[in-house]
Structure formats: structure tokens, C-alpha cells
Amino acid sequence: MEYLLHILILIGIYAILSVSLNLIAGYTGMLSIAHAAFYGVGAYVAALMALNLHSPFLVNVVGAVILSGLLGAVVGIPSLRIRDDYFVIATFAFQVITFSVLNNWISFTGGPMGLPGIPQPTIFGLKISSHLGFLLLVGIFCAITLWIIHRIVRSPFGRVLKAIREDEVFAQAAGKNVAAYKVLVFVIGAGMAAVAGVMYAYYISFIDPTSFTVMESIFIISIVIIGGAGSLWGPVVGAVVLVTLPEFLRFVGLPSSVAANLRQIIYGGLLVAFMMWRPRGFLGEYAFRSGEVRE
Amino acid sequence: MWQLVINIVYSACTIFLVAISFSLIFSTVRFFHFAHAAIITFAAYASYALSAGASAPLPISIVIGLLASSGLGLCLERVVYRPMRNSGASLLILLLASLGLYIVLQNTIALLFGNDTKMIRGPDIAPTVSIFGARLTDVQIAAIATAVAILLAKLYLVDKSRVGLSLRAVAADPELANVSGIKFDWAMGVAFLLGSFLAGVAGVFRALDVGMTPTMGLPMLLLGVVAVVLGGVGKTLGVAIASVLLAFFQQLASWKLGTHWEEAAAFLLLLAFLLWRPQGILGKTLRKVTV
Amino acid sequence: MSDGLLEIEDLTKSFDGVKALDGFSCSVRKAEILGLIGPNGAGKTTLFNVITGFLASEGGKAMFRGINLVGQPAHRIARIGIARTFQDLRLIRQLSVLDNVMLSFRNQPGERLGNLFFRWKNTREREVFHRKQAMSLLEETGLAEKASDPAGDLSYGQQKLLSLVCCLAAKADLLLLDEPVAGIAPEMIERILSIIRKLPTEGKSAILIEHNLDAVMEICNRVIFMDAGAKVSEGTPEEVRNDPKVIEAYLD
Numbered sequence: 001m002e003y004l005l006h007i008l009i010l011i012g013i014y015a016i017l018s019v020s021l022n023l024i025a026g027y028t029g030m031l032s033i034a035h036a037a038f039y040g041v042g043a044y045v046a047a048l049m050a051l052n053l054h055s056p057f058l059v060n061v062v063g064a065v066i067l068s069g070l071l072g073a074v075v076g077i078p079s080l081r082i083r084d085d086y087f088v089i090a091t092f093a094f095q096v097i098t099f100s101v102l103n104n105w106i107s108f109t110g111g112p113m114g115l116p117g118i119p120q121p122t123i124f125g126l127k128i129s130s131h132l133g134f135l136l137l138v139g140i141f142c143a144i145t146l147w148i149i150h151r152i153v154r155s156p157f158g159r160v161l162k163a164i165r166e167d168e169v170f171a172q173a174a175g176k177n178v179a180a181y182k183v184l185v186f187v188i189g190a191g192m193a194a195v196a197g198v199m200y201a202y203y204i205s206f207i208d209p210t211s212f213t214v215m216e217s218i219f220i221i222s223i224v225i226i227g228g229a230g231s232l233w234g235p236v237v238g239a240v241v242l243v244t245l246p247e248f249l250r251f252v253g254l255p256s257s258v259a260a261n262l263r264q265i266i267y268g269g270l271l272v273a274f275m276m277w278r279p280r281g282f283l284g285e286y287a288f289r290s291g292e293v294r295e
Numbered sequence: 296m297w298q299l300v301i302n303i304v305y306s307a308c309t310i311f312l313v314a315i316s317f318s319l320i321f322s323t324v325r326f327f328h329f330a331h332a333a334i335i336t337f338a339a340y341a342s343y344a345l346s347a348g349a350s351a352p353l354p355i356s357i358v359i360g361l362l363a364s365s366g367l368g369l370c371l372e373r374v375v376y377r378p379m380r381n382s383g384a385s386l387l388i389l390l391l392a393s394l395g396l397y398i399v400l401q402n403t404i405a406l407l408f409g410n411d412t413k414m415i416r417g418p419d420i421a422p423t424v425s426i427f428g429a430r431l432t433d434v435q436i437a438a439i440a441t442a443v444a445i446l447l448a449k450l451y452l453v454d455k456s457r458v459g460l461s462l463r464a465v466a467a468d469p470e471l472a473n474v475s476g477i478k479f480d481w482a483m484g485v486a487f488l489l490g491s492f493l494a495g496v497a498g499v500f501r502a503l504d505v506g507m508t509p510t511m512g513l514p515m516l517l518l519g520v521v522a523v524v525l526g527g528v529g530k531t532l533g534v535a536i537a538s539v540l541l542a543f544f545q546q547l548a549s550w551k552l553g554t555h556w557e558e559a560a561a562f563l564l565l566l567a568f569l570l571w572r573p574q575g576i577l578g579k580t581l582r583k584v585t586v
Numbered sequence: 587m588s589d590g591l592l593e594i595e596d597l598t599k600s601f602d603g604v605k606a607l608d609g610f611s612c613s614v615r616k617a618e619i620l621g622l623i624g625p626n627g628a629g630k631t632t633l634f635n636v637i638t639g640f641l642a643s644e645g646g647k648a649m650f651r652g653i654n655l656v657g658q659p660a661h662r663i664a665r666i667g668i669a670r671t672f673q674d675l676r677l678i679r680q681l682s683v684l685d686n687v688m689l690s691f692r693n694q695p696g697e698r699l700g701n702l703f704f705r706w707k708n709t710r711e712r713e714v715f716h717r718k719q720a721m722s723l724l725e726e727t728g729l730a731e732k733a734s735d736p737a738g739d740l741s742y743g744q745q746k747l748l749s750l751v752c753c754l755a756a757k758a759d760l761l762l763l764d765e766p767v768a769g770i771a772p773e774m775i776e777r778i779l780s781i782i783r784k785l786p787t788e789g790k791s792a793i794l795i796e797h798n799l800d801a802v803m804e805i806c807n808r809v810i811f812m813d814a815g816a817k818v819s820e821g822t823p824e825e826v827r828n829d830p831k832v833i834e835a836y837l838d
Contacts, residue, residue, distance in 0.1 A: 031387055082569055085327050085386055089520065090569050093562040096517065100559035151703065156688070156696030156713060163678050163689050170676040173638065174756070175664035175692045184699060214513070218394050225391060257410075261402040268398030275392035276379055285680075288387040 005131035009203060011243045012138035013196045016145045018223040018235035020192030025221065026229030026286055027153055028185045029165030030079050033217045034091035035193050037075075037098035040212025041068045042194025043201040044102060047115045050202075057121035057202070064198050065191040071098075072190025076183040095217050102209040114208025121202045134203050141199060145192050150232055152188075161185065162230075165286065215264070222271045228284030237282050242267055299546065301429040307542035308442035309497065313519030314526070314534045315449060316493030320368075322529035323462050323486035326389040327520070330371055331494055332512035333400030338364035338495030339502035339511075340404050343415050353416060361495040368491025371396060372483055397513070405509035412506040415499075438500040445493065449531045462486055463529065514558065521565040591616045591791050592760055596646030597636055597656075599629075599815075606632040608815035609646070614760065614793060617786040621806035621823065622795045625835065629815040630795045631673055634762045638670050639663040650760070665692050669758035671749040673765050673795075679738030683729060683748060686737045687720040690752035720755060727751050727781065743774035750781060761785065761792040767801055779805055803827065811835070 021035045042064040049060040078090040102109050109115070120129045121137070128137055152158050160181060163171040168178050201207050219242070227238020246263035254262065279287040313335065320328050342360030345351045351359075375396060379389060423430045431439075453459040465482040497519075501511060518541065526537030541561060548560030590613040599607040606629040614620050622630050635641040637648055639660035648655040655663055664670075669690070677686050694716060695701045696709045724730040727747060732740060737748060746766055753761045766782065767775045775798070783805050785792050796802050802809060803823040811819040811832045819829040826832055 031390075078566070078570055085390055086524075086569060088327065088387070088390060089524065090566060092517070093521075093565045093569075096562045097559045097566075100556070100562075104553075104555045104559070148703075152699070155702050155709075156694045157699060157702060159681070159685055159689055160697050162681060166678045166680055167676055169640070169672075170678060171689075172640070172660040173664055173670055173672070173676070174690050174752070175661050176689075176697070177659075177661045188699075215398070218398065221391070222395070258406060261406040264402040265399050265406070268395045268402065271395030272375065272392050272399065273395075275384070275388050275395065276375065279384065279388050288385055288391070 002131050005135050007244060007247060009131065009135050009138050009199075011239050012135070012142045013199050013203075014220070014223060014239040014243055015142050015236050016138075016196040016199070017193055017220050018227065018239050019145055019149055019232075020189045020196075021220055022224045022229060022231075022235045023149055023152065023161075023192075024185055024189040025224055026231070026234070026284070027158065027165065028161045028182065029286070029288075030076075030182065030186070031084075031088050031221070031288060032075070032091040032186075032189075033088055033214065033221060034075055034095045034098070035189075035220045036212045036214070036216035037095045038068045038072060038190040038193035039197040039200070039216070039220075040098060040102055040207075040209070041071055041190075042197025043207050043212070044109060044115070044197070045194070046198040047118045047201045047207055048108075050118055051115060057123055061195060061198050064194040068194030068197070069187040069191040072186040072188075073183050075190070076186030079182050079186070080179045092214065095214050099209055099213055102212060109209075112208060112210075114206060115201075116206045118201050118205045118207070120205070128202075134199075138199050138203070141195055145195065146232070146236070148188075148192075153232060165230075219267060222267055224281075225279075225284070225288075226270055226274050226281050228281035229288065230286030231283040234281055234283035241282075242270075297427045297429040301426065301431060303539070303542045303546050305431070305435050305439055306545065307539040308439045309500065309515075310518050310522050310541055311442050311446065311535055311538035312438070312493060312497035312500070313515050314522035314538055315445060315531070316490045316497060317516065317519045318523045318526075318529065318531075318534055319462075319493065320486050320490035321523060323465055323482060324376070324389075326386040327393065328376075329390070329393040329513075329516070330396035330400060331368075331393075331490070332516035333397050333404070334364050334368050334491045334494045334512070335498035335501075335515055336404055336507065336509060336512035337367055337400065338498040339415070339507040340408055340413075340509075342499055343408075343413055343502065343507065346415060347413075357499050360499060361492055364495030364498070365488050365492040368487040368494070369484055372487040377480060377483065401509055401512065408509065410509060412508050413502075414506045415502045432504070434500060434503040438504070441496060441500070445496075446531070446535050454531060458485060518558075518561055521561050524565060525568050590614065591650065592637070593649040594633075594637070594646070595648070597633065597643045597648060598645040599632055599636055599641060599643055605629075605815045607636065607643070610812070610816060611646075612810055612817060612820070614791050616759075616791060617789050618791050618807040619782065619786060619805055620791070620793045621802040621809040622793055622812065623797070623799065623802055623809060623826075624812040624818075628812045630812060631764055632815075633812075634670060634764055634793075634795070637663075637762065638668060664756070664758075667757075667759040668762065669753035669756035669760075670762035671746075671753060671764055671766060673768075675742075675745050675749060677737040677745060677749060677752075680736055682734050683724065683737050683740065684717070684720055684733040686748060687723060687751055687755045688716055690755040691716050691719070692756055723751055723754055728777065743770035746770055747774065747778055750778060754781070759790055761790065763792055764795045765797065766794065767796060767798055775801065799827075 017035060017039055021032065025031050045064040045067050046060040049055045049063050075091060075094050079087055082090060103112055120127055128134060160171060160176050163176065164178050164181055171178050223238035223242050224235045226242065227236065228234025246266055249259045249262055274281055317331055320331065338360045341363040342356045345356035345359055346353050375392060376389060379392060423432050424436060462482050462485065465479060497515065498512065501507065501515065522534055522537040522541050525541065526533035541564065544564055545557045545561055549557045592614040594613065595611045597607050597610045610633060624630055632641065636643045637655060639655065639658050643656045646656065650668065651666065653666060678689065695705065695712050701709045721730065721733065724733055729744065729748060729751065732744065737745065740748060750766055767778050779801055782792060794802065794806060806823055809821065809823050809826040810817055811826050813835055818835065819826050819832050
């Protein structure tokens with residue numbers, strides 16, 4: 001039972017991550033491999049606040065969202081000058097730098113040793129300690145995230161995002177401030193990823209940099225793409241599939257070292273297969289065409 | 296002082312080997328072939344498997360390892376990328392597929408060989424040579440010599456030869472190159488074959504120098520990519536200059552801040568370049584959305 | 587010429603040393619249709635791109651309602667009352683015809699993030715209002731039955747019509763139309779021209795780039811012939827048609 005709840009909690013966390021990345025990559029067309037960086041920043045900010053300031057849970061959520069959102073703006077800015085594969089490389093660079101800071105700024109982040117002993121969260125006097133409690137908490141934040149994204153993409157705002165994804169020049173000629181939209185979308189997406197990070201930090205009660213690597217970023221973008229970029233529920237489906245599928249390996253009784261590699265091989269293979277035969281994923285509306293280049 | 300210079304030269308050469316191998320492929324196919332990182336690693340492990348597993352002599356193992364990595368590169372192009380290209384996949388779709396391929400290959404290697412560091416030859420033999428008081432191992436000297444030889448060969452043989460010209464023609468304008476009779480797929484194949492071979496060279500030198508791990512390819516490739524972006528895509532000399540610059544910058548960062556900041560420093564430099572001079576040191580203006 | 591809506595002075599733009607605009611000046615009055623003709627590469631589209639902020643002029647100015655457009659970002663220029671179409675038909679092909687028109691309305695509260703969460707009632711009302719307006723525009727122009735089709739599924743002529751409808755939705759005072767009737771069927775040409783013809787009666791002005799000289803001569807109040815980035819001849823359609831310099835250029 002605990003095990004099942006654990007899987008559901010992980011699905012919830014990855015759903016928040018992939019739904020928020022979908023806003024950036026799927027709806028606005030900015031393919032980013034920096035999402036684990038925002039996830040990590042969220043987790044570290046909350047953990048550091050909880051450990052050093054002993055501030056309450058919800059305050060830490062707000063702190064994590066704000067700082068991660070600011071970083072989101074920083075990553076969003078290159079998207080105004082460079083696009084497509086060069087932008088992917090820029091987000092890659094940001095991801096590597098963030099990991100490097102988490103791993104090497106030992107006096108502040110604990111470096112490779114990580115931050116142990118993150119206390120259990122208390123909300124309105126309620127201490128959350130059971131798996132069920134965490135599932136409820138993650139479920140609530142997941143629902144809020146989905147509701148906000150739903151609100152955004154089904155609105156005139158979301159219409160502008162899709163226009164930017166398909167043709168920035170048209171959007172500009174229609175009077176839309178493309179630069180502001182892009183940066184704003186990054187801020188929102190990064191802020192939401194930070195929420196997932198906070199959930200993770202409190203749930204596991206120990207964080208270290210290895211949870212927020214380039215590989216993790218690629219995993220999150222894989223969820224978005226396999227589930228379906230540019231659709232509301234696609235990334236949720238992707239999170240369910242990609243989190244549960246490798247769990248079956250456990251029942252075969254493979255040693256954990258083998259299972260870890262096999263898990264990665266499975267999702268890497270799925271990513272290749274989907275790109276070859278179904279680049280839209282399960283439910284996607286958008287298949288990462290390159291931005292139009294005209295002479 | 297000399298030791299510092301020698302360190303920079305050696306590190307520049309290792310960066311350049313990866314960069315030129317990546318640039319060869321990237322300037323032709325125009326998408327970020329991340330699985331290249333796995334090709335680098337694959338060559339090292341293939342050589343290791345032959346020499347340690349099948350106890351073949353080291354030079355023969357290395358040659359076969361390099362040919363195997365070439366073959367793997369060509370295989371990826373033929374089996375995965377080409378069908379995707381033919382069905383009209385965008386550059387970003389190809390990039391994502393290559394990320395998937397990288398993950399599959401890297402984890403397969405880890406599954407077969409384990410995650411610990413493997414040495415391709417015994418720890419006992421590491422003869423050092425002294426040049427002006429700076430110490431270098433034989434492997435490091437061989438790597439520097441190879442990198443310089445490849446730079447010269449690339450500048451004076453490949454870039455001026457018919458193969459080099461046709462690769463560049465394809466890179467500049469695939470449709471035009473097709474019209475003038477140069478086979479597009481053939482050029483792609485050659486680029487992958489040569490590029491993967493050179494990637495293998497970089498991987499084997501790394502393995503000989505400090506040993507190999509299944510994940511060593513990605514950081515190596517990313518540094519190479521930084522050098523390519525800094526130097527300008529398809530600019531052999533630019534990439535060489537960028538490799539030296541990057542090596543210098545990394546040494547500076549590791550001297551001032553500590554070795555563990557090397558990587559972050561390299562990527563900060565990359566971000567700065569992408570923002571202020573995305574076309575690289577010698578490159579011309581990057582393509583961008585125009586009206 | 588103080589009643590000029592747009593006063594262009596001395597705009598200059600060069601590409602790799604070739605001058606696409608060479609000290610170009612002209613003015614557009616309120617409620618007039620100005621035709622812009624000239625050989626390919628004369629700088630007509632470049633002029634549009636400079637006016638709308640997609641290219642930066644190297645000198646000169648373009649005054650529109652007291653604002654110098656040179657140096658302004660494209661989206662701001664679009665908001666102060668200038669709408670344009672593109673020669674190579676830019677539409678959001680994956681979105682519906684209706685959505686393309688909806689995108690073209692300026693100043694929608696629903697396009698600001700805060701309004702989605704705090705003033706959503708007003709936002710929704712405005713959205714409903716815009717939807718009605720968009721539908722009536724589509725009805726007037728005969729595209730209503732295609733409203734929910736993706737814009738990319740329309741015929742070439744219908745797409746040209748749709749980009750014009752998008753300009754109407756922008757409620758701009760000045761429309762820059764880049765070859766609105768090139769390469770389409772005669773009855774569609776007539777439909778599009780009839781819309782353009784009506785613009786001055788609503789107090790709107792337009793600059794029209796077009797190679798179809800019959801169309802230009804018929805609907806334009808004034809015509810400018812440009813070549814090599816500069817104005818060669820200007821006047822009524824009749825005057826320009828009979829200008830020896832124009833005749834010579836077209837004979838070449």
C-alpha cells in the first residue's frame with residue numbers, strides 16, 4: 001500500500017513538472033532542457049529555508065516559486081535572440097551551471113552530501129507525516145497547477161502563445177509583445193517546477209544534486225513529448241506511463257543497479273521510437289517543427 | 296609556468312578532437328547529434344573489451360575499437376536519422392531522438408561494463424617525458440600530436456579536397472547540392488563515418504590517459520560543442536582557436552576558483568557567446584527568423 | 587500636406603551594401619489608397635518592413651500621428667494603428683480561421699495574465715464580444731462557413747482574403763497590403779478589391795503593393811512608382827501610367 005502511494009506521489013510530482021514544461025515547450029514552442037534546474041532550485045530553496053530559517057511550509061513554497069521564477073526569466077531572455085537548437089544548447093548550459101552550483105557550493109548547498117533532515121511540513125497546524133497525507137498535498141498542488149495551466153491555454157493568452165509557437169512574425173504584426181510573453185511563460189513554468197521541487201524535498205526529506213541532473217531534464221522533456229506536447233492532459237498521461245512502466249522491472253526481481261540502467265534504456269528507447277514513428281506523442285498537438293527560417 | 300602552458304595545450308587538444316569530430320557531423324546534418332557522446336564512450340569500451348576481455352594486443356584493439364565506433368555512427372545515421380529525415384522530421388525532432396539514442400547507448404554500456412572506472416592498460420606503465428621542465432605522459436604527447444595532425448589534415452587536405460567541398464556544399468544548401476549531383480545521403484554517411492572515427496580517437500585517448508566511465512562522453516561532447524559554437528560552425532581554424540581559448544579559460548577558472556568550477560565556467564562562456572555573438576569567433580551571422 | 591496620416595522622410599536601408607531604400611520619402615493622407623508599384627527588388631516590401639518595425643531604418647523618419655515609427659518595436663507599431671499583410675501569407679495555419687481573426691484584435695484583456703485570474707468576468711465578456719465581431723467580419727467577407735477550419739486548409743485565395751480580414755479586425759487606420767491579389771482567381775480578386783475599395787469610406791488609408799496594374803489603376807487614389815529604393819514618379823494613376831520614365835522602366 002505504501003508502495004502504491006509512493007508511486008502515486010511520484011506521478012503527481014512529475015505531472016507538475018511536465019505540465020509546467022509543456023507550457024514552455026508544448027504551447028509556446030521553446031524546447032528547454034533546463035527544467036530539472038528549476039525543480040532543483042525549488043527543492044533547495046525550500047530545504048534551506050526550512051533548515052536555516054525554520055520558516056513554515058507555505059512561506060517556503062512562495063520563496064521557492066519566486067526565486068525559481070526569477071531564474072526562469074534569466075533563462076527566457078536568450079530565447080529572444082536565439083532559437084531552435086541553439087536555444088536548446090543555451091538551456092542545456094543553464095542546466096549544467098545550476099547542477100554545478102548545487103554540487104560545488106558546498107558551504108551553502110552541502111555539495112554532493114546534500115541536505116538531510118528536512119522537517120515534515122505543517123500546514124494550518126496539521127503535520128503531514130504519512131504517505132497518504134503527502135499524496136493529498138501533492139494532489140492538491142497538482143490540481144492547482146493543472147487548473148492554472150487550463151485557465152491559461154484556453155484563454156486569449158494561450159491563443160497568443162500558440163501563435164508565437166507557430167509564427168512569431170505574425171504574432172508581432174498582430175501587436176503581441178512576443179518577448180514579454182516568452183519571458184513570462186518561462187517565469188510561470190519555472191515557478192511551477194519549483195513547487196514540484198518543494199514537494200519532493202519535503203517528501204523525501206533529503207535532497208542531493210543527483211536528483212536534478214541533465215538526465216532528469218531529459219526525462220521530463222521525454223514525459224512531455226511522449227505524453228503529447230501542446231495538449232493539457234498529454235503530459236499527465238506521459239507522467240503516468242513513464243513513472244509506472246519501469247516499476248514493473250521491480251517485480252521481475254532484477255538487482256537495483258541493473259534496474260536503474262534498464263529503466264533509462266526503456267525511456268530512452270521510447271523517446272527514439274516516438275520521435276521516429278509518432279513525434280506527437282499520445283495526445284499531442286504540436287510536433288516541434290523548427291521555427292520558420294526564411295531568407 | 297611551462298607546466299601551465301603545457302596543461303592548456305593538452306586540454307585544448309582534447310577539446311579540439313571532440314569539437315572537430317562533432318563539427319564535421321553538425322556542419323553537414325545541422326542538428327545536434329547528442330548520441331555522439333555515446334560514440335566517444337563506445338570506442339573506448341570497445342577497445343577495452345578487446346584488449347582486456349579478448350586479450351588482443353592494445354594497438355589492434357584500439358584500431359578495431361575506432362572502426363567499431365565509426366560503424367556505430369554510420370549505423371545510427373542509416374537506421375535512425377535517415378528514415379526520420381526522409382519522413383520530414385524537423386531538426387528538433389532529430390535532436391530529441393539523438394538524446395534518446397544517447398541514453399540507450401550510455402546505459403547499455405553501463406549495464407555491460409558497470410559504472411566504475413576502467414583502465415585500458417595496466418597502471419604500471421605511464422612513462423613521463425620532460426619538456427622544459429614540464430611533465431607529460433606518452434599518451435598526452437600522442438594526443439597533442441594527433442590533434443595537431445588532424446588540424447593540419449582538416450585544413451589542408453579535407454577542406455580543400457572534393458570530399459570536403461561536397462560536404463560543405465551539402466551543408467550550405469542541400470537542395471542545390473542534390474541538383475549538382477552530389478548525393479545527399481552519401482555526404483551524410485561520410486560525415487558520420489569520419490566524425491564518429493574522430494570521436495573514437497578522442498574517447499580512446501581519454502581512456503588511455505585517465506580511464507573510462509560510461510558517462511564520460513557527455514561532458515566531453517558538451518565541451519566540444521562549446522568550442523564549436525565559439526569557433527563558428529564549420530570553421531576549422533575558428534574551432535581550433537576556440538579550443539585553446541576554452542582551455543585557457545578553464546585553467547583560469549580552476550586556478551582562481553578551484554578545479555570543480557571548470558565546467559560551469561565553460562558553460563558561462565558559452566551562454567555569453569550565445570547572447571552576444573551567436574555566430575562564433577570567425578562565423579558569419581546566424582540564421583534567424585526574418586520577414 | 588499637413589493632413590498626412592503617415593509622413594515618411596528619407597528612409598534608408600541597405601543589405602550587404604546594396605541599397606534597398608535610398609532616401610525614400612512619401613506621405614499618405616487620411617482616407618486614401620496609395621498604390622506602390624515598381625520592378626522586383628525596387629524596395630517596396632523593404633519599405634513595409636521598415637514602416638512596421640521588422641527592419642531598422644538606417645536614417646530618416648516615419649511620423650505616424652506624431653510618433654516616429656523608426657526605432658519602435660514591431661508590436662508597438664501594430665498597436666498604434668498600423669496593420670499589414672505579408673507577401674508570403676503569414677497566418678497561423680494550425681489555428682482555426684476564427685482564431686486567426688481573434689488574434690488580430692488589439693488590446694484584449696484576456697491576453698494579460700492577471701486578468702485571467704482576477705477580472706475573469708470582464709475578460710470573458712470581452713472575449714464573447716470579440717468572437718461576435720470576428721464572426722460578423724467573417725460573414726461579411728464570406729468566410730463564415732470556414733470559421734472552424736484550420737487556416738492552413740483554406741485555398742490560396744481564401745488565405746489572402748483571411749489576412750485582409752485580420753487587418754480589418756485590427757481596426758487600424760493604415761493598412762499595408764503586400765500583393766493582396768497576386769496569383770488568385772478573378773472572382774476572389776473582385777471580392778478582395780471590393781473590401782479595399784471601401785476602406786476610405788470608413789476613414790481608413792492603405793498602401794498597396796501590387797503587380798496587377800489594372801487593379802492598382804482602378805482602386806488607387808494616388809500611385810508611386812519606385813525603383814532601386816527611390817521614388818521615380820508620383821501622381822494620379824493616369825499621370826504615372828503616362829510618365830515616360832515609368833514606361834521606359836517597364837519596357838526594359
